[in-house]
Amino acid sequence: MKNKHVNAIVVGAGAGGGIVAKELAVAGLSVVLFERGGWATYDDHNDDELISQRTTVLGNAFGPDDKRHRRVVVNSDGSTRIVLPSEGSYSNNAACVGSGTVSYGAMAWRFMEKDFTMKSTYGHVEGSTLDDWPINYFDLEPYYEKAEWEIGVSGESGANPFESHREKPYPMPPFAYNHSANILADAAKRLGYSPFPIPMLRNSVRYGGRPACYRMRSCVGFACPVNAKCGTHNTVIPTALDSGNCELRTHCQVAEIMLDEKGRATGVKYFDEKDKGQIQTADIVVVSAAAVETARLLLNSKSKLFPNGAGNNNDWVGRNLQGHAYTGAHGLMNDDVYDDVGPGATLAIADFNHDNPGIVGGGVLCNEFTAMPYLFSKMRPPGAKRWGPEHKEYQRSQFKKLIRLHGPFQEIPNFEARVTVDSEVKDHWGIPVARLSGSRHPYDPTGCQYMSERAEEILKEAGAYHTWQRVGGRGLSGGQHQAGTTRMGNDPKISVTNKFGQVHEIDNLFIADGSLCVTNGGFNPALTIMALGYWVGDYIVKNWNGSKFK
Amino acid sequence: METSRREFLRQLSLACGSVLFIPACAGYDSPWRFFSEKEARTVIAFAGQIIPADQDAGATDANVVNFIDKQLIGPYTRFQEEYRKGISAIENSAQKLFQKAFYELDRDNQTGFMEQMEAGKLPEEFWTEVNQRSFFNLVLDHSMQGFYGSPRHGGNKNYVSYKMMRLDYPHVLGQNRYESKCATAKLMEL
Numbered sequence: 001m002k003n004k005h006v007n008a009i010v011v012g013a014g015a016g017g018g019i020v021a022k023e024l025a026v027a028g029l030s031v032v033l034f035e036r037g038g039w040a041t042y043d044d045h046n047d048d049e050l051i052s053q054r055t056t057v058l059g060n061a062f063g064p065d066d067k068r069h070r071r072v073v074v075n076s077d078g079s080t081r082i083v084l085p086s087e088g089s090y091s092n093n094a095a096c097v098g099s100g101t102v103s104y105g106a107m108a109w110r111f112m113e114k115d116f117t118m119k120s121t122y123g124h125v126e127g128s129t130l131d132d133w134p135i136n137y138f139d140l141e142p143y144y145e146k147a148e149w150e151i152g153v154s155g156e157s158g159a160n161p162f163e164s165h166r167e168k169p170y171p172m173p174p175f176a177y178n179h180s181a182n183i184l185a186d187a188a189k190r191l192g193y194s195p196f197p198i199p200m201l202r203n204s205v206r207y208g209g210r211p212a213c214y215r216m217r218s219c220v221g222f223a224c225p226v227n228a229k230c231g232t233h234n235t236v237i238p239t240a241l242d243s244g245n246c247e248l249r250t251h252c253q254v255a256e257i258m259l260d261e262k263g264r265a266t267g268v269k270y271f272d273e274k275d276k277g278q279i280q281t282a283d284i285v286v287v288s289a290a291a292v293e294t295a296r297l298l299l300n301s302k303s304k305l306f307p308n309g310a311g312n313n314n315d316w317v318g319r320n321l322q323g324h325a326y327t328g329a330h331g332l333m334n335d336d337v338y339d340d341v342g343p344g345a346t347l348a349i350a351d352f353n354h355d356n357p358g359i360v361g362g363g364v365l366c367n368e369f370t371a372m373p374y375l376f377s378k379m380r381p382p383g384a385k386r387w388g389p390e391h392k393e394y395q396r397s398q399f400k401k402l403i404r405l406h407g408p409f410q411e412i413p414n415f416e417a418r419v420t421v422d423s424e425v426k427d428h429w430g431i432p433v434a435r436l437s438g439s440r441h442p443y444d445p446t447g448c449q450y451m452s453e454r455a456e457e458i459l460k461e462a463g464a465y466h467t468w469q470r471v472g473g474r475g476l477s478g479g480q481h482q483a484g485t486t487r488m489g490n491d492p493k494i495s496v497t498n499k500f501g502q503v504h505e506i507d508n509l510f511i512a513d514g515s516l517c518v519t520n521g522g523f524n525p526a527l528t529i530m531a532l533g534y535w536v537g538d539y540i541v542k543n544w545n546g547s548k549f550k
Numbered sequence: 551m552e553t554s555r556r557e558f559l560r561q562l563s564l565a566c567g568s569v570l571f572i573p574a575c576a577g578y579d580s581p582w583r584f585f586s587e588k589e590a591r592t593v594i595a596f597a598g599q600i601i602p603a604d605q606d607a608g609a610t611d612a613n614v615v616n617f618i619d620k621q622l623i624g625p626y627t628r629f630q631e632e633y634r635k636g637i638s639a640i641e642n643s644a645q646k647l648f649q650k651a652f653y654e655l656d657r658d659n660q661t662g663f664m665e666q667m668e669a670g671k672l673p674e675e676f677w678t679e680v681n682q683r684s685f686f687n688l689v690l691d692h693s694m695q696g697f698y699g700s701p702r703h704g705g706n707k708n709y710v711s712y713k714m715m716r717l718d719y720p721h722v723l724g725q726n727r728y729e730s731k732c733a734t735a736k737l738m739e740l
Contacts, residue, residue, distance in 0.1 A: 047721075050699040057695055058625045058703065066625065086625070217721060340717075373698035373711055387600040387690055388661060392714075396606065399715045 006030040009282040011254045014099025016513035016533040017288030018232025022239050023537025025246035037063040037095035038250045042225040047218035049372040053103040054221025056086045063095030068428030074437035091478030093290040098233025105220035106201040108153040109523030110144045113137040113164045114354045118519045122360045128412045133518045134490045134499035137164050140531050147530035152207045152230035155199030162350045172204045179339040180367050181347035187462035198348045203228045219343030220369040255431045259303035265509040271429045288513040291482035295419040296434040311503040316496050318419035320484040322520045325473035327448035328406020329456035331464025338400035344370035353522040361410035363522030368404035381468045405455040409448045410522035412441035444473030483514035501536040512536040584622040589637045595653035597693040599660050607710040617696030617705030636685035642676040
């Protein structure tokens with residue numbers, strides 16, 4: 001049976017797509033929200049470390065599965081290899097209703113003013129595509145606020161002296177520091193820095209009809225057993241469904257955006273849960289499949305006017321793939337610092353994000369999320385023996401004494417770090433898979449080194465008797481913080497969408513996820529992706545006159 | 551009333567008044583799914599040196615090789631060939647160096663052998679199809695997963711590794727007690 005025509009299709013029920021679907025549905029548009037996975041609950045995998053979003057060795061707790069999905073990674077010597085979703089270099093994002101917002105660590109960062117003006121702040125960086133966003137912080141500020149209040153954020157307004165202006169405080173009080181945060185807060189203050197509680201998309205008190213967090217050890221990488229973590233799956237998506245205007249189609253893999261001879265989007269081709277090919281037509285198509293899959297979908301949508309993929313006549317789709325170069329330091333303390341108060345990360349230091357001499361951008365440093373036992377088996381000082389009695393003794397005696405401070409360094413985008421589609425390798429449905437190539441910009445290790453040195457100083461001040469740096473910034477980018485592949489901009493020649501996420505030349509095709517980000521900030525990106533969801537959704541609603549754009 | 555096979559066997563075991571051992575595939579008495587008995591002995595010895603028993607349980611007590619065996623017919627099917635060839639290369643190397651099976655060597659010889667393998671210094675002649683360092687790292691990683699991962703996958707029997715790391719399980723919030731020098735010192739001040 002033919003699917004009924006709707007006003008809007010949203011592809012991907014994650015941080016961006018869940019919000020756009022809700023904005024459109026409550027405004028009265030009929031919406032079909034596609035998700036390649038299903039609903040995820042705590043009971044599916046509970047606290048199983050080997051099948052979580054953090055450690056995926058036996059599979060991805062929140063999808064996608066190893067059986068049907070593949071990607072190709074281009075090695076630095078030009079050779080290629082096929083990678084499975086459970087392997088790290090796949091750059092996986094969860095495939096379930098809510099996507100990463102079900103299992104994330106839930107840090108709720110707003111980018112800073114300078115994150116939107118990287119080029120005018122720091123000038124051109126050789127070999128990069130560093131640029132300003134076409135919008136600034138104040139354009140997005142009301143949408144950040146909406147995300148904080150509708151999804152739910154716990155935090156202490158005004159505690160971060162480097163935060164850009166906010167109109168309204170956080171809706172919930174901050175989480176108390178755990179033991180390691182208390183130790184690090186004192187040390188950081190003695191060094192003249194300004195530590196503060198990490199804002200979290202997690203209930204510190206009852207909010208949105210859901211209970212307060214009870215601080216599980218297994219939080220990041222897992223679903224919440226009491227629903228205290230705030231994602232799109234337990235906020236906006238239920239609202240969208242309640243409106244009566246949104247139909248959620250789970251276990252559907254969208255293969256292609258259909259474009260007519262005038263170059264407008266007419267709908268999508270997809271495979272339903274029984275692998276049957278189907279067509280859904282709509283007035284508008286919004287793609288929110290995260291940076292890798294969004295680029296792949298556009299590139300796989302070839303038509304007469306767009307022979308190289310939708311919106312790709314200038315070869316910018318899939319370019320500037322970014323993530324975050326994680327960097328920091330580890331230290332050993334004489335006494336136990338681990339207090340089993342989950343999820344572990346409670347303290348942030350934002351002094352190293354902008355305005356540091358000689359450093360382009362920067363990032364935030366946080367005390368780390370609890371490492372589960374298997375993950376901890378890989379955390380060793382340089383040169384430590386990996387097995388045998390020494391391994392075991394370290395595991396036994398140091399697990400509660402390790403103190404960590406690290407964070408996401410803002411990567412400098414470059415044109416060659418990119419997503420293309422592979423000409424030979426196909427997935428279960430016969431759709432050409434994403435191919436990841438290029439590497440991070442050579443500047444990244446320099447900035448990471450600076451942050452790791454600062455982290456090590458703080459750990460030493462906190463009393464760590466043995467410290468070592470863990471410096472990031474090399475290799476292929478992407479990962480869960482993937483961004484940048486359909487950058488927004490004012491000049492159609494060097495961007496894919498306009499400032500409202502509307503694809504240049506295709507006025508009824510929108511992007512609403514991290515792919516829009518020109519640069520990725522020195523913070524975890526979830527709240528920014530949510531704000532962009534509201535921003536794009538608001539533009540569509542304001543320009544909709546019942547049957548088409550005004 | 552129709553009785554399921556499982557129920558029938560349960561009743562039979564109750565009737566006999568003993569625990570009835572039911573192998574995964576009836577008619578074949580090996581407890582292993584993928585490994586041969588001999589291969590299993592090699593991997594048990596190998597994993598047993600990666601995580602040796604001391605005052606706390608080691609890989610053998612935690613059923614680490616049961617974990618690996620189970621995964622090799624599940625999510626790790628793709629590593630089957632590497633295990634088959636890698637174990638064979640370990641055995642051939644040990645025969646050449648010691649004229650004994652790897653699992654028959656004493657502890658020092660086993661660990662010495664493994665250090666050579668970790669550094670890629672075992673005789674090359676047996677390692678033409680499998681890279682000895684890669685295979686070492688693979689078994690190392692899988693042993694860690696089996697020892698520290700959730701018992702539902704066949705290893706970490708009774709959460710022995712959690713006990714060793716002083717991580718209470720099950721986690722009963724508000725009811726677990728932790729030894730901490732800081733906390734104890736503060737209590738003593740009171």
